[in-house]
Amino acid sequence: ATQTAPVLETNLLNSLYGEVAVGNETLTDHVFKDVNLWPSAPCVTCGTSGRSYDYGMMQLMIERCAAALSGHLKLSPGERIGLILPNIPEFVVLIHGAMKAGLVVTFANPLYTSDEVRRQFADCNVKAIATIEMFIPMASEVSKSLKDYKGTIWVGGDDDKVTGIHGLRSLLMADHDADLPDVDANDVCLIPYSSGTTGLPKGVMLTHKNLVSNLKQVQTPKFMKYDGEKGKGDVILTVPPFFHIYGFNGILNYNLILGYHIVSLPKFTPDDYIKCLIEYQPSTLFVVPSLLTFLATHPSVKKEYLQSVDSIMVGAAPTTESMLEKFLLKVEKTKDQIKLLQGYGMTESSPVTLLTPYIYPYEKIGSIGQLVPSTQARVISLTTGESLGPHESGELLLRGPQVMKGYWNNEEATKETIDNDGWLHTGDIGYYDKEHFFYIVDRTKELIKVKGNQVSPTEIESIIMEHPEVADVAVVGMPDALAGEVPKAFVVLKPDHKLTEKQIIDNVAQKLAKYKHLAGGVAFLDAIPRNAAGKIMHHVFGESEKWADKS
Numbered sequence: 001a002t003q004t005a006p007v008l009e010t011n012l013l014n015s016l017y018g019e020v021a022v023g024n025e026t027l028t029d030h031v032f033k034d035v036n037l038w039p040s041a042p043c044v045t046c047g048t049s050g051r052s053y054d055y056g057m058m059q060l061m062i063e064r065c066a067a068a069l070s071g072h073l074k075l076s077p078g079e080r081i082g083l084i085l086p087n088i089p090e091f092v093v094l095i096h097g098a099m100k101a102g103l104v105v106t107f108a109n110p111l112y113t114s115d116e117v118r119r120q121f122a123d124c125n126v127k128a129i130a131t132i133e134m135f136i137p138m139a140s141e142v143s144k145s146l147k148d149y150k151g152t153i154w155v156g157g158d159d160d161k162v163t164g165i166h167g168l169r170s171l172l173m174a175d176h177d178a179d180l181p182d183v184d185a186n187d188v189c190l191i192p193y194s195s196g197t198t199g200l201p202k203g204v205m206l207t208h209k210n211l212v213s214n215l216k217q218v219q220t221p222k223f224m225k226y227d228g229e230k231g232k233g234d235v236i237l238t239v240p241p242f243f244h245i246y247g248f249n250g251i252l253n254y255n256l257i258l259g260y261h262i263v264s265l266p267k268f269t270p271d272d273y274i275k276c277l278i279e280y281q282p283s284t285l286f287v288v289p290s291l292l293t294f295l296a297t298h299p300s301v302k303k304e305y306l307q308s309v310d311s312i313m314v315g316a317a318p319t320t321e322s323m324l325e326k327f328l329l330k331v332e333k334t335k336d337q338i339k340l341l342q343g344y345g346m347t348e349s350s351p352v353t354l355l356t357p358y359i360y361p362y363e364k365i366g367s368i369g370q371l372v373p374s375t376q377a378r379v380i381s382l383t384t385g386e387s388l389g390p391h392e393s394g395e396l397l398l399r400g401p402q403v404m405k406g407y408w409n410n411e412e413a414t415k416e417t418i419d420n421d422g423w424l425h426t427g428d429i430g431y432y433d434k435e436h437f438f439y440i441v442d443r444t445k446e447l448i449k450v451k452g453n454q455v456s457p458t459e460i461e462s463i464i465m466e467h468p469e470v471a472d473v474a475v476v477g478m479p480d481a482l483a484g485e486v487p488k489a490f491v492v493l494k495p496d497h498k499l500t501e502k503q504i505i506d507n508v509a510q511k512l513a514k515y516k517h518l519a520g521g522v523a524f525l526d527a528i529p530r531n532a533a534g535k536i537m538h539h540v541f542g543e544s545e546k547w548a549d550k551s
């Protein structure tokens with residue numbers, strides 16, 4: 001049974017699980033520190049093609065990749081490399097190879113349009129791009145707008161058939177003269193993009209220390225399946241993208257340290273996923289809520305396929321208690337037989353701040369868990385800013401060694417997000433109970449989450465504003481049974497203009513990745529509700545009928 005936790009007078013909550021030492025290792029050294037204990041264990045397998053490397057091979061490829069990036073492409077420590085890669089085993093080679101060479105990685109969703117990739121890669125001044133054959137033309141086009149560009153790496157390619165393109169296999173086969181740098185753990189090594197609480201996606205500067213701290217924080221006995229023991233040869237099946245912080249640090253690195261066999265799909269299809277369940281008999285599934293819904297409700301997912309599974313980690317968007325229960329009913333298991341774990345995180349916090357302990361009381365189902373070690377929280381009133389006590393909802397503030405250094409080239413946004421005392425303002429609304437289990441109930445920030453993916457309303461709004469006929473626009477997340485939320489546009493047209501819903505939807509579809517499309521449609525209004533400062537009151541749309549479609 002959980003004990004009632006002491007709440008300080010100030011309502012500042014400390015983790016109930018103490019502190020972790022913040023190491024001085026680099027991320028790659030930390031992740032592969034025990035690899036010599038299991039060199040021939042399978043490391044990462046592509047669930048679609050079956051292509052697989054063991055831990056020893058993975059380590060060798062990472063070292064050779066680092067040498068090639070530094071010795072052959074002449075990339076210098078601190079320079080940025082952009083990855084446009086799906087979940088394939090070579091993702092690990094590129095990202096850890098780059099970090100070993102002291103480079104800073106930024107990754108993009110392969111579904112992005114070239115406009116989206118260009119915006120991100122130009123913003124942080126990328127000097128090289130690694131991608132698969134399909135996206136080489138996009139990389140070439142994007143590279144034209146990048147200064148002092150040093151080259152494209154073709155993952156899957158054999159040799160330098162095209163000028164300026166380096167085949168990964170040839171890079172790894174050749175010997176390179178490289179002097180790998182001593183990398184400082186305080187250095188930034190990853191710049192994922194997040195829109196945070198407002199505006200367009202911004203570069204999130206994460207250091208080795210941020211990411212390593214977070215791995216230590218989540219690998220605390222209370223939160224782990226084997227109470228800290230490693231090397232049980234577990235198989236995990238995972239779909240969340242490695243190019244998002246949950247997939248990269250929360251899943252990939254987390255499981256690499258433990259020597260587990262990671263099976264992943266470059267592209268999710270129900271058939272491939274079911275095939276992997278049967279073929280690899282995974283013990284742990286890492287999912288986002290929409291995938292849990294698929295498992296719980298899709299008729300082709302039979303309970304027999306899930307017999308090997310003993311735990312499922314859900315994160316990146318809200319899950320409902322009823323969906324968790326629906327899943328248990330479907331597989332005819334109790335929560336003791338299949339652990340349903342939730343994690344809460346943000347790109348800005350490397351990502352995990354809250355996690356359910358591996359064993360926790362049934363009545364806490366639906367909770368995002370408790371503070372991981374070395375993490376503090378406050379829940380503040382939306383009106384007065386004071387710190388609230390148990391069962392009072394307010395904005396969640398978090399502090400710990402996993403919180404980012406700041407936004408890339410954007411001091412103003414950094415100051416708005418991390419206050420002078422180091423608190424990260426999450427833009428999420430929630431509360432905690434007397435045992436320090438937290439619950440998320442709402443969001444103050446504009447962010448829309450589509451199947452766990454971030455969608456920035458500002459990004460879609462700016463595209464809709466490009467129509468000369470549009471006077472004003474607000475994009476809002478609307479509830480959706482499978483995706484969680486989908487974007488919907490509320491548009492004010494200039495007088496006597498007849499722009500149609502279809503024209504608006506098509507224009508957005510041309511410029512942005514599919515999950516950002518206006519699946520919620522378009523509604524025409526007379527005015528967009530804005531506050532005194534002129535900011536769109538995104539929040540009022542979701543909660544009331546008064547903004548009902550007038551078209």
Ligand code: 4UU
Binds near residue numbers: 347352426
């Ligand atoms: C309700 O989504 C993430 C990171 C997710 C993550 C990572 C490691 C989950 C579990 C884990 O172990 O990052 P972002 O930056 O894309 O989105 C952050 C936002 C949060 O502010 C919140 O609004 O995503 C939402 N979110 C959640 N909401 C994330 N996790 C949850 C959750 N419940 N469990």
